[in-house]
Amino acid sequence: MAKKASNPTKELYQELRTIPWLRLWQEEAPRFQQSTSEEKTRRVAVIRAIGAGFAEANQPSLKEPVRQWLLSLLQDPSEKVRRYAMTALPKIGAGRTEERELLALLQKTHVDREKKFVGKALDKIGGSATLDLIRAQGSALPQLSEQRAKANLARQQKPSSIRLQAPLSEWTEIRLHLRCRTGLEPILSREIKDTGAKFRIMEIRPGLLTLAPTAPFRLDDLYTLRCFSTASFLLGTLPQSREVSEPLALLIASPLSRRLLQTFTDGPIRYRLEFVAKGHQRGAILKIVQRAYSLCPDLLNDSREAPWAIEVQPGPSGDFVELRPRLTPDPRFPYRQQDVPAASHPPLAAAMARLAGPFPDETVWDPFCGSGLELIERVRLGGVSRVLGTDLSPAAIEATRSNWQAARFSGVRTDFVQKDFREFSSIPGYGPGSITLLITNPPLGKRVPIPNLRGLLEELFETASVALRPGGRMVWINPLKIKPPATSLRIEFQQTVDLGGFACRLEMLRKQ
Ligand SMILES: C[S@@+](CC[C@H](N)C(=O)[O-])C[C@H]1O[C@@H](n2cnc3c(N)ncnc32)[C@H](O)[C@@H]1O
Incomplete structure (x- = not known):
């Protein structure tokens, strides 16, 4: 060589x-x-x-x-x-x-x-x-x-921004793509049906729901939904097995695209183009955006800090072309002031809270509270009078406190305690049967290796059996698909969920 x-x-x-x-x-x-x-x-x-x-x-x-x-x-x-x-x-x-x-x-x-x-x-x-x-x-x-x-x-x-409150009056032809972690589709569908009549579900695929609006809407109507990961407008579908540069440029500069961009952008319109499944395509992208510019010089391609992304996503019969507002930080989770290294994906925490459903005079405990996302998402849905968060890490407890403060709830009693969850019974004011909902995303043993994860999770089951009131629920991510002790906790819901590259089970168990 x-x-x-x-x-x-x-x-x-x-x-x-x-x-x-x-x-x-x-x-x-x-x-x-x-x-x-x-x-x-x-x-x-x-x-x-x-x-x-x-x-x-x-x-x-x-x-x-x-x-x-x-x-x-x-x-x-x-x-x-x-x-x-x-x-x-x-x-x-x-x-x-x-x-x-x-x-x-x-x-x-x-x-x-x-x-x-x-x-x-x-x-x-x-x-x-x-x-x-x-x-x-x-x-x-x-x-x-x-x-x-x-x-x-x-x-x-002028750094442009997305106008969340601008109404879109011509809405009948619009199709929206909500992408979620695979496995969360049933919970997201339920959320859409439960939280108002502005959007109708047209199709459900793994990780993707297609919606049609049923009335004039604003982007912040869409962002009342908390269980999706990203939301975008469908501009169209590319033809299969053909040169796609020209059809893609035509979709970027289409009247639909212009109308959406003009309605929802404050300032000059800048977008970044991405082939989501194909990696770096610099040459092809340059050609397409130049063509789109020649068709519509008001739309500027810009890979830096652009408020919009136009994404080519794989589709079953031709790639989808989607227009996505790039909203960072996500306006749905403004309370996230502090983070922990293994923090939950916020839409997953929201989905877990929805899965738990209501319970009268709820007392919630997250034994591995991290930055407190599951607790906060559950309290947002109402009916909670008391919250307990435990975590071994002092930084996690501090993160939960700061996020809780930023969420500005009132009338809920809180205890955020730096403790091993197994010391539950020693926490003043709590004891057997005091918890109505245990909600948690435990250590999964992926980023931080856990010496005996199975043993830890079995102890979690034991502690949950003691802490929960009869009829109380345990909503959690089960990374090892282990079974609960047959006598005390009955499985009511099970769904495999993608946790960003590895599959876990989202479960709801009920104390007998
Ligand atoms: C996956 S993270 C939780 C993330 C959290 N749901 C959030 O939204 O930020 C797991 C947490 O469990 C904590 N932990 C690990 N072992 C523990 C134990 N025995 N008792 C209490 N907390 C523990 C870790 O410090 C870590 O913050």
């Missing part, structure tokens, strides 16, 4: 990336400055390493000196040094001054490779001056596109 040619610049870069960033900046940058021009050309990796490491280093106060240093390198006599500096500049969040310098360089240089790199840098940071150049000279460089420059400008000037 032929030996791969070594690349000393790449090797130096990899070596430099192992050095803490601050040391790089304090030692390597001055050393670079003092070196001869041959030495500089040999050590250009220093520029790349400082640019790439800047964001991870979290040193905002050093942004200005780093920016000035990179700007000064744009004047270096070596084309290679200039090229490395212009690649590093967008990484530190460059702006108008850098754009001006790059455009000046473009006028000066006759080196094609340098022009290409200026084009690439301007593609990332170019704004109004770049747009003027493109408009005056046509596409001055193949790397520059009017669409990218407009998107950069739009992002810099």
Whole structure:
């Protein structure tokens, strides 16, 4: 086998990336400055390493000196040094001054490779001056596109947002796709039926419900539903076994897409295009978004901080093209102020709470409360007078307290206690038969190995049998599909649920 040619610049870069960033900046940058021009050309990796490491280093106060240093390198006599500096500049969040310098360089240089790199840098940071150049000279460089420059400008000037409260008056042809963890479809369907008449279920597939609105609606009507993971508008379905670029561009720029984007966006419309099941498709995406732009120049493709995603999702007879508002943080769970490493997926916690159903004068216990999502979701549904959360970890108890406070409930007595769940009986005010609902997502033994998970879960059954009042329920995720002791807890509901790559069982048991 032929030996791969070594690349000393790449090797130096990899070596430099192992050095803490601050040391790089304090030692390597001055050393670079003092070196001869041959030495500089040999050590250009220093520029790349400082640019790439800047964001991870979290040193905002050093942004200005780093920016000035990179700007000064744009004047270096070596084309290679200039090229490395212009690649590093967008990484530190460059702006108008850098754009001006790059455009000046473009006028000066006759080196094609340098022009290409200026084009690439301007593609990332170019704004109004770049747009003027493109408009005056046509596409001055193949790397520059009017669409990218407009998107950069739009992002810099006004970060767009999703209008949750805008009503959609023409709604009859709309189809919505709600995606959920596979296995949660029955609970999500129930939620849709129970919580109002604005949406009708048209079809149920694993992990996907298709809905039709039954009245004018707003996005926040949709976001009253808590058990779905993502919600999107179906723009259409692509033809099978044909070149899909043109049909996809037509769907992106379709009257339906424009109407939805115009109704629900505050500010310039920017979207990111993604082939969900196919990974990176840079070339294809570029062609499609350019075509969509030529059809509708108001829709700007932008992979950075775009408020919308247009996603191509696998479908049974042709891929679905879906338009999804990118709402982060999820507006349904604003109380999530603190997290724990193994926190539950919030829509799963909401689904567990719905599965539990009501009980008069409910006392709820989550023995492994983590950040408290199941407890909070259950209390949101009403009828709870008392809540107990236990967890071994002090950080988890603190997270539960802070999330509980942010959820702003009143009239519910709470006890959040740092304890092993097996010490339940020693918690003042609780004892045998005091709990009406035990709701929990226990350690699953996936991310954090548990020495004897089966033993732990068997002890959970034993403790639940004692803690629950007759008729009380235990709603939980059963990672090992173990059976409860036959005499005390009867299974009422069982459903295999995808927990993000591995299957567990969601169960409801009732104390006899
Ligand atoms: C899967 S996480 C719970 C996530 C939680 N539902 C949430 O929404 O954030 C499991 C939790 O169990 C806790 N834990 C593990 N063993 C425990 C034990 N013996 N007693 C109490 N808590 C325990 C861990 O500290 C961890 O916070």
